[in-house]
Amino acid sequence: MTKLVLTAICEHSGDRQRECERALNDEFDALTRAAEGAGWSWEEIALALMELVEQYVVATGTHNVAPAPITPSKSKTLH
Template identity: 45%
Template sequence: MIAAPKTIRPRGARAKRDLECQFAIREEFDLLTDLAERLGWHCDEIALGLLELVEDYVSVSRSGLTRGALPGSLSPASKTRH
């Protein structure tokens, strides 16, 4: 279960909240990646898929649109982890 933030977001507190967020979502992230691996996905495929989802999430969040509002946002790309 993902925990709610413990700290308010005042100026200069970003690094602390970033780490707090990473800690809060770590267990769910591990469950997701473990499940994907057990189902046969390679770690590189999982990483690239997650990167694409993160890019979509940031694009939608910054644009003020709702999720799923970007048509073709899950189209194949020629990206690598490096």
């Protein structure tokens, strides 16, 4: 697994969200490629990732954070 590093530039720029996405991108691509290679559909992968994100938010107690602009439907379907 690649070591993720928060750059000093990011710490002062106020654009931590974009830097976090950049830092996670390679690992995310590798994870989704591995899941596709194992035979999972993109829909199954997306739903699994949404569930894992939800579990992460609950587990870390970040429910006080402002909601993201786009939220998945409660039915957990991709249509």
